Amino acid sequence: MKLAVIGGGSTYTPELIDGFARLRAELPLTELVLVDPAAGRLEPVGRLARRIFARQGHPGRITWTADLDAGVDGADAVLLQLRVGGQAARQRDETWPLECGCVGQETTGAGGLAKALRTVPVVLDIAERVRRRNPAAWLVDFTNPVGIVTRALLTAGHRAVGLCNVAIGFQRKFAGLLGVQPHQVELEHIGLNHLTWERAVRVDGRDVLPRLLAEHGAEIAADLKLPRTLLDRLGVVPSYYLRYFYQHDAVVRESHGKPTRAEEVAALERELLRMYRDPALDEKPELLTRRGGAFYSEAAVALTAALLRDTGQVQVVNTLNRGTLPFLPDDAVVEVPATVDGQGAHPLPVRPLEPLYAGLVAQVTAYERLALDAALHGGRDRVFQTLLAHPLVGQIEYAERLTDALIAHNREHLPWA
Numbered sequence: 508m509k510l511a512v513i514g515g516g517s518t519y520t521p522e523l524i525d526g527f528a529r530l531r532a533e534l535p536l537t538e539l540v541l542v543d544p545a546a547g548r549l550e551p552v553g554r555l556a557r558r559i560f561a562r563q564g565h566p567g568r569i570t571w572t573a574d575l576d577a578g579v580d581g582a583d584a585v586l587l588q589l590r591v592g593g594q595a596a597r598q599r600d601e602t603w604p605l606e607c608g609c610v611g612q613e614t615t616g617a618g619g620l621a622k623a624l625r626t627v628p629v630v631l632d633i634a635e636r637v638r639r640r641n642p643a644a645w646l647v648d649f650t651n652p653v654g655i656v657t658r659a660l661l662t663a664g665h666r667a668v669g670l671c672n673v674a675i676g677f678q679r680k681f682a683g684l685l686g687v688q689p690h691q692v693e694l695e696h697i698g699l700n701h702l703t704w705e706r707a708v709r710v711d712g713r714d715v716l717p718r719l720l721a722e723h724g725a726e727i728a729a730d731l732k733l734p735r736t737l738l739d740r741l742g743v744v745p746s747y748y749l750r751y752f753y754q755h756d757a758v759v760r761e762s763h764g765k766p767t768r769a770e771e772v773a774a775l776e777r778e779l780l781r782m783y784r785d786p787a788l789d790e791k792p793e794l795l796t797r798r799g800g801a802f803y804s805e806a807a808v809a810l811t812a813a814l815l816r817d818t819g820q821v822q823v824v825n826t827l828n829r830g831t832l833p834f835l836p837d838d839a840v841v842e843v844p845a846t847v848d849g850q851g852a853h854p855l856p857v858r859p860l861e862p863l864y865a866g867l868v869a870q871v872t873a874y875e876r877l878a879l880d881a882a883l884h885g886g887r888d889r890v891f892q893t894l895l896a897h898p899l900v901g902q903i904e905y906a907e908r909l910t911d912a913l914i915a916h917n918r919e920h921l922p923w924a
Contacts, residue, residue: 508536508815511582513580513633514589514650515541515547515571518799521791522634523586524556524871526804528563534812541571542578549573551783578842579637582643584811587656591625592920594776597689598769601762603912607905610751611756611767614651614701616899617909620878620890624913625657627882630656634665645814647807648825652756654700655875656782657825658840659882668852669825670810671700671842673746675802680730681708684723685715693844696823696914697857700842701748703870704864717742741863752867756901810847817849826852833864839872870898885923887914 510527513519527536537792541556543549553571556664559571572578579585589598597817601611610616637644645665648657674696682689683828687710695707720727720738728735731747731752738744751758775798782792795862806822813820821844830838831854835841845852860868874896881889894906894913901909920923 508534508542509582509810510536510584511542511579511702512538512586512587512745513579514587515576516552517588517590518548518552518719518776518783519588519795519803520552521555521559521656521754521783522732522795522798523588523804523807524559524569525563525791526808528560528782530805530808531565531567534808534815536565536567538568538570540578540582541569541683542569542573542575543870544573546573548780550750554786555788557782558786559791562807564787566643575633576636576675578763579638579644582637582641582644583815584647585633585637586647586807586811587630587771589633590650591622592627592917594769594773596622596625596917596920597774598767599916601767601769603757603916604909605762607908608910609757609814609905610755611653611762611900612751614653614767615748615751616897618652619652620881620893620897621868621917623652623878624882624890625773625917626650626652626656627879631659631663634660634663634667638665640658645811647814649803649807652853652875652878654702654840654842654865655878655882657700658838658875659879661827661840661880664746666851668810668814669700669824669840670803670806670849671823672801672803672843673701673703673748674823675806677705677744679802680727681719684719684726685710693821695812695844695857697823697843697860699839699871699875700747700825700840701746702752702868703746703842704741704749705744706858716744720744732735751899813847814849814851819846821845821855822847822852826854829854831857832860832865832868834860834869835872836876867898870896873899874898885921890914 513843557569597613600613604611604617611920637776648669650656660667678692682692691842693709707714767787825842828835828841829837843854845854862903877893881893891910894900914924
């Protein structure tokens with residue numbers, strides 16, 4: 508079984524490697540190829556990956572290359588974890604929207620749109636090259652914004668499933684609070700990527716969410732940076748990304764004058780790369796936990812194994828709506844529990860979504876459709892309309908200013924501009 512990781516030079520890749528090594532019975536890899544044009548990052552990450560496999564006794568072969576076609580040749584699955592423009596582009600995404608009084612964030616709002624415009628064409632080019640060499644290969648997309656990127660892949664007819672670590676993060680958190688094993692916790696996770704709510708938390712078929720909120724609501728709310736009273740009033744656990752919607756203005760005020768997340772990550776990456784170059788290091792360092800993406804490796808292994816080994820396992824993924832949420836078009840991409848097998852992801856039936864959540868989901872779905880159109884076809888008017896449709900923008904003056912700023916900061920990645 509051969510896997511290729513596009514963006515394999517990421518400082519987060521050792522987390523993925525550690526998961527492949529620990530969970531080799533679930534996903535028995537024989538070959539893993541890390542693909543990345545950044546040689547200065549790829550080689551130290553690749554060498555550390557080999558040492559991690561050796562330490563844990565994994566017999567699989569690890570190689571790395573800047574040659575995409577060679578790297579994906581013969582791969583059964585390709586994991587996409589790239590960042591077009593690197594942390595420098597992320598830094599811009601997190602700053603220029605603030606100048607217009609809007610949230611600066613890499614996956615939602617104006618910054619999220621900028622990332623989508625840079626990313627979608629690159630991902631589609633990669634996907635086409637994979638398809639020419641391996642028509643049956645699966646694409647597992649962890650590249651943000653996952654919902655829009657996965658929709659682009661599926662619309663173009665690729666064999667793709669989107670993956671996010673929010674659901675598995677909640678599962679592990681709740682299991683710890685409840686004193687049970689993670690596999691015992693089943694989430695009623697519903698919405699869009701980075702716009703989801705946990706409406707039930709079941710252990711052995713019984714919903715324990717009311718107990719969880721009663722006994723641990725303060726801790727959960729603190730993790731989300733949301734008021735405890737909100738969780739009690741709603742009776743659900745929102746994704747932490749909902750804070751950008753529920754407390755937008757407070758987030759903007761807090762962001763002014765503070766280091767961006769991109770600056771924090773860039774500093775972490777410099778230190779991590781220094782550590783990775785140490786030939787004595789043969790395990791993922793503790794510092795990597797501060798990089799983000801907790802439990803990504805476990806989620807990626809489980810999803811890839813389900814696709815390649817036809818397990819029929821239930822997992823939270825990003826896939827086509829196909830009537831799951833009847834108020835959305837079938838070609839929208841939703842993030843819900845699904846049965847995953849050799850034919851792809853099949854969403855499980857869900858209870859009707861309450862109007863409080865359905866309205867926001869419908870609006871953001873419309874934005875994502877417009878965002879994909881802008882990414883595929885370009886043009887200032889498309890960017891403006893997409894921003895006007897986003898609930899975190901929604902005003903003519905803001906949309907005009909943000910459109911100009913987005914184009915100005917991303918010209919090198921937008922050929923039409």
